[in-house]
Every structure is written in C-alpha cells, then in structure tokens.
Amino acid sequence: MATRRLPHLLKTLDPFHSATKERAINTLVSEHTAKWMQDTSKKSPMELISEVPPIKVEGRIVACEGDSNPALGHPIEFVCLDPEKLALCKYCGLRYVQDHHH
C-alpha cells in the first residue's frame, strides 16, 4: 500500500507541479489577510506604525532594534540616512531622520 502511494508523493514534490502549490499558498495567504482586514474599527499595523513620529538621530547610520525586547525577533538593522529624507526600517517600519546641528 505504501509503495503504491510513493509515485503519487513523488509527483507532488515534482518542481513542475510547484506552480499549483504556489497558487494554493497564495489563496491561503489572501484568505488569512482578508480575515484580519474584516475588522475596520481597528487600525492596521501599518497605520499604527505610521503614527509614530520619525525619530531624530545624529549621524548617518542608525541601528534599529525595534522594541527594547529582543524576544520580539527584530534583528539589529542598520539604516542608512540620506540628508532631508526619511529612512524606513524594513523590519518594524520605524522612520528615522537626520538631526541637523548648524
């Protein structure tokens, strides 16, 4: 019985069939996202993070750790700053801006 199922199993692992698998995963992801977007009374994480004012920093590079709790899984991300431009941490979305001293 097990040997009979094996060819079928190999077929599912076939890279030529991965497009179907990918489509199935995409459907799952969009359903999952839709579930969380139903409640419009709450703000989305992106809306919440955009309300945090940009953090002024001295120098051209800032090391972002997100929250002070390392258990939250934010690796140290070095963000390079351009003058007069907001820079975004790609992990947590915090915004940084260079603080000028004239």
Ligand SMILES: [Zn+2]
């Ligand atoms: Zn960050």
